[in-house]
Amino acid sequence: MTATYASRPEDSRGRLFPESYSTFRSPFQRDRDRIIHASAFRRLKHKTQVFIEHEGDYFRTRLTHSIEVAQVARTIAGVLGLNSDLTEAVALAHDLGHPPFGHTGEEALSALMAPYGGFDHNAQAIRIVTSLERHYAEFDGLNLTWETLEGIAKHNGPVEGKVPYALAEYVARHDLELSTHASAEAQVAALADDIAYNNHDLHDGLRAELFSTDELAELPLLDQCFARVDELYPGLNYYRRRHEALRRFFGLLVEDVIAEAQAALAEVAPRSADDVRRAGRPVVRFSPDVWQKLKVIREFLFHRMYRAPDVVQMRAKVTQVVEELFPLFMERTDLLPKQWRKDVEEAQGETELARIVLDYIAGMTDRFAIQSHERLVGGDLAKEI
Template sequence: MRQPYASHPEDSRGRLFAEEESTFRSCFQRDRDRIIHASAFRRLKHKTQVFIEHEGDYFRTRLTHSIEVAQVARTIAGVLGLNPELTEAVALAHDLGHPPFGHTGEDALQRLMAPYGGFDHNAQAIRIVTSLERHYADFDGLNLTWESLEGIAKHNGPVTGDLPYALADYDARHDLELGTYASAEAQVAALSDDIAYNNHDLHDGLRAELFSTDELAELPLLDDCFAAVDAKYPDLNYYRRRHEALRRFFGVLVEDVIAEAQASLTDLNPTSVHDIRHAGRPMIRFSGEIWTRLKVIREFLFHRMYRAPGVVEMRGHVTKVIDDLFPLYLAQPELLPRQWRKDVAEASGDTALARIVADYIAGMTDRFAIKEHARLTGGEEAALIWR
């Protein structure tokens, strides 16, 4: 049953550009569908999650990660009586702004864009869905509802202090109330992101042989999961055993978020989504006990996976790709594709040009960035990456 504190389509604050309503889809359904059909969403299939896209067919990409986040988010939203379509829309869009090479690419662009207003993947997602997707006759972007834009901008909590230029630019035209919490649907999407990557990074790390099943079985939360599997299936083979244990770990995280959210919502007793936004604290979060134990797993993943020698070596190679491409396009904007040159012609000053270059590079897939680097520099970086 839909709760009064859910985001109801009929109460939406609407779109920046007025449109006729669909006869058979709610406004949030249309948002979700537009995100799925966006060019930026398709490009996520060749963007890094942890491992560079070509390193293995079984490793997660940004696209498969986003689909997993959406699946978790829709499940939690259903249990809590929230709007599943809005939740799914925010979940599917939350990583649209990621550049190639995952957080390594983002770190490089943050550094390179520091003199020009900075770079942030959440802000870049807003820029994509409000400007860079240029397919519709009546507007740039996807013209999403206010609620979807709010969720993309601040699903991780209120955005305060100095704003990234991409977010500040849009917020000046269409106030997203960045100082408040987002809807419960957006908060669910944020926690679902945490659940998804903590689970699938363990899968991918095992497949990459960066750590062993026995090591995982000694970590908090996971020790109980492996013990439960061993008690029920004492003779289970190696691969099925770890899959069953990680499946239980996944369930523990989902169930904890649901139970904690139900307790928080009961305590607050909100009667509208306004109450959620002005609660002064997130309504969707892990319990203190689970969060304490989960932090040990996150620390393990940081040292054994995200900073594994092979991963760090690859980070160096792909950082050089971004470091070489950015100043090259900045100095020779005529190298940009034809459809970008109109923006270049209208750009006034170095900052405007740098932002166009950042938009172009951020939209690249891993493979395209590598190929463009090889084509434009004649360097050996491509051979090192694709070895």
């Protein structure tokens, strides 16, 4: 049953470039389909979360992560009576703006772009779906609905302070009302992201042997999950035991978000999607107790996984890849692919040129960035990665 506060496709604020209504897909379904067929979405299969793409076939990539987020998001949206298609579209698009090498690549590009307006992966996602995907005859980008664009831009909350240039450039043409919260559907996508990465980073860290199952069993929330598994299945095989415990951890987070959202929505009592935006607070979130315990888990992961010696060593190497490619392309624009050179010819000033180079590098996959560095810069760095 659809809730009164759900986003309704028939009430969509439309697209920047008007299009005829599909006879067999709602506007939000159409958005989801365009995202799935986008070049940037396909490239996610060779972009990393924490580990470099070629380090192991079982580690999550941005693509598998996005699929997991979409699955969780649809589940929560269905329980809350929200529009599952819009929720899924935002979930599938939320990582499109990430550059190669995960957050390490983002930090490197942020530093390089500091003189030119900075870099933000959410803003870059907007740039991709509104400009850089150039396949359609009548417009640049995917021409997504206002609601999907709003969700991509604001799923983590209102955009306050200085607006990243890539986002500011678009909202000057198409106001996404950055000062308000996003729809409940976009908020669900944001929490599904948190649930997915909290769960799979534990999986990946175990597989990389950065910490042990026994260490996880002592962490808050996880302790009760392991205890329940041991009660139900005494003497269970090592791998099955940890999988069963992490299953329960995953379910615990989903159930907490659903219960907290139901309570918040009952309290706010929104009668429309716009009431959710104007509520002045998120209506989809973790309970305070679970949120505090998740902070302990995230702190554990930060020290034992994100800052593990092997990971830090690799971070330094891939940072060097980005730091050496950027000035090279700034100096030698002839090294850019032919289809990018037209933009270079039209660029006015160093800042516009830097943003073109940023768009090109940010769109690279891990392995293409490494291959490009080996081909254009040389040296033994690629062999060490």
